[in-house]
Amino acid sequence: MSQGVRAKLRIERSDFSLDVDLNLPGRGVTALFGHSGSGKTTCLRAMAGLERAPGGYFAVGDEVWQDEARGLFLPPHQRALGVVFQEASLFPHLSVRGNMEFGQKRGATVAFGASLPEMANMLGIGHLLDRSPNQLSGGERQRVAIARALLAAPKILLMDEPLAALDLKRKQEILPYLERLHRDLAIPVVYVSHAPDEVARLADHLVLLDEGRVVASGALNDVLSRIDLPAAFADDAGVVIEATVAAHEADGLTRLEFPGGSIYVTRCQEPVGSWLRCRIHARDVSLALVPQVQTSILNCVSAIVVDLAPTDTPGHVLVRLDVAGEPLLARITQRSANKLDIRPGLALRAQIKAVALLA
């Protein structure tokens, strides 16, 4: 697969080691997710060539940037990549336009998709071009940093927790732009994050890192719905469902359609027909053997038990369900699992107590 990203990187330090072997898709957003100290930033820096991984291999599509077996290591400035750091790190001696032109002048040997004004409009910074970086808000600075990275015509975009330094309001301001990039960009994006909501919202592919090792790597829901992951990742267990807005109903609810059925959520702003992601936590899903009528829980879907496994909390189990091909997780007590005789293949009803809209 010459279109994908191949990374075999190993870094040994006295207090930390990184050892990853990844095949990532050549399009879409791959989230490197892990707790602090899990090695996700080091991994990203090694991809950029900012840290040298001895004996490593790194290639994006047909371009091999590091193959130590052949003695090849391209320094960062010879790699067609874009990096967005946690702090925007704009050059204070240049205007917004000067910052954006910095990489464009040096990078684009072939005309890239978007011109500077187009890129500025896409990221909503067209009116800021003549300002100095220290006149911008945190969210604006980060958008300039993204535009600057993209104008250098990268073959891969590496983002190191680009939202972590921003407050909630600034995050909300910048997320729609990231979603837009997610839809429009034809290059792979590696997105380092420790925020489950960002990952659920943006990622297509998920790599879980723990202590410098890859715990899981795969399509977002395939990884999210795994029930055999270490305890560290089980607290936030849940899946992401992609749904379309079917109707805004008169009683203040919005009906969403997804392959497994309909779910009702508190009325959202998105127009009918639009597509959105929502997150369903395992702890918000309960199970019943027969359809419940005398219940206040609105959202019930038919499901089949795939598998179950104990969690880190004593007495609790995670149940993996199949809802018309879509995965769903439920977290219930061992006692309930025994009482209902939950076992693979059992058909039942999953009651969803809460749905978090990621928009």
Next chain:
Amino acid sequence: MDSTDLAAVWLTLKLATVVTLLLLVVGTPIAWWLARTRSVFKGVVGAVVALPLVLPPTVIGFYLLVVMGPNGPVGQLTQSLGLGLLPFTFPGLVIASVFYSLPFVVQPIQNAFEAIGERPLEVAATLRASPWDAFWSVAVPLAKPGFLSGAILGFAHTVGEFGIVLMIGGNIPEKTRVVSVQIYDHVEALEYTQAHWLAGGMVLFSFVVLLALYTSNPARRKTT
């Protein structure tokens, strides 16, 4: 002020200008290396650069005299190249002053380079700037306040030197007789009025320079 006074002023300004320009050329790579190296020699080089801060100028002057003299290695080199000897010439004075004022230029520039940190240079690299390119397009502009301080201090310090001039330059009108030596001559000859003109001028000059340094140098900007 008579013509010898004006000649001394002119010579002093010429010396300080040449020395400052040379120091920027010589001092910048040293400052860059000191700011970024992890070499074990960093301490040694840093200490050598700082020596003129603590040594009496006569000590530096004495050794330079020996090294550049007829039997010293530099002296033999300049003689074999047909350049003659450096002591008691303007070029000799320039070389001595470069050594003497080096820390005043290197240290502000080094501090400015250190304050930039790694990040802006990493960003430049990810935007395809080679290290040489990033040095000129990012490091130097960001270290501008340091260059300004270094140039001002180097210039002012060269204007104010005395001991090393006496050792290396002597007292040759229009060649090595700078203002500080001229003042000394006036005082020796009990020409207090002339001495006042030059000495007062030096006080005023130094004050203006330091005032410019302390008021114009903005708080060091951080990368945003």
